[in-house]
Amino acid sequence: MAENATVWEVFIQSKNGLAHKHAGNVHASDKVMALENARELYTRRNEGSCIWVVKSEYIVSSESEDSEAFFDPSNDKMYRHPTFYTMPKGSKHI
């Protein structure tokens, strides 16, 4: 694109029923062009059944340098996992 092109992140649903997954990005001046560019670039071999595009500037990301502190609160909550609990001997289907 021309100077200061808009970058769009591309998410592809490979098959009906599955979640959309990040595939990469494209440059485009508007949303229709973004979708068409994404189709040409990321689905030339039947990789998709649906595409989302979203302007990269709208993506908010956590900082990987802070990831330890950011994700720390989940570390000490083992009781969120089923293996934390002791089941009575002989109990089934639980």
Place this chain on the structure above:
Amino acid sequence: MNDKLFQERIDAEKKIEPKDWMPEDYRKHLIRQISQHAHSEVIGMQPEGNWISRAPSLRAKMILLAKVQDEAGHGLYLYSACETLGISREELVKQLHDGKAKYSSIFNYPTLSWADMGAIGWLVDGAAIVNQVSLQRTSYGPYARGMVKICKEESFHQRQGYEIMAEMAKGTPEQKAMAQDALNRFWWPSIMMFGPQDSDSPRTGNAMKWKIKRQFNDELRQKFIDQTVGQAEVIGLIIPDKDLKWNQQREHYDFGEMDWVEFWSVVNGNGPCNKQRLDHHKKAHDEGKWVRNAAKAYAKKQELVAN
């Protein structure tokens, strides 16, 4: 994060992501390498585009069109990866036009006959695959992910090229001679695609330490030669190297001296097509300017209508 922590992450085979701290030289090395790689994909469309209108059958034409479109796609994957390092697409293209950024010298050779489409797919893409398979393990995340995508698509390129060569090699004597001639012209430039011998490659040290490169030039070159010799034999073509022979002790093929004088001469702009390739890229870029401007104006208008 400092240099020591950075190196520890590299040594632990952790990928570096765009927002992570990285030494300035690591960033510079990546921008140079990835942009050179991207430009190669894009400039590489020209020698093949040369034959789209003259492909010998509709099947051949459709395949070649699809292949050239793939090359454009590979260029875009790589520009995207490069942009994550904080450089814009416009700046990358400008560096190419100013001669500040290079592309692979192989594309400065002309494509004189249809057999050259075979030789390029078989040898040039074949050599590129050996290099790219290795780069799937590069330490920079976006580059590694781009390589994975490219490798998935690249093997069709090599197979279609080898099929062209095989067909021509079993055709009329003239067709076989064309195939042999294409192999003769593209063999040495192809094995020089892996770059200078490691003893003469000043940047190899850091690139290996930072795991940007995962294997030495000579190692990759040997791998390509070892796998290609048998393929030439199968289709009855002769690799133009009288020193080529199996070395039982090394369990590799020995091969002749490469002409590095010619290599550097082509790198430095004196190949048969250097000027033509760059001029064509600049022309296409300049002539597309009104399209880019129109698209932008249209987008602006749509926004005004929506608000």
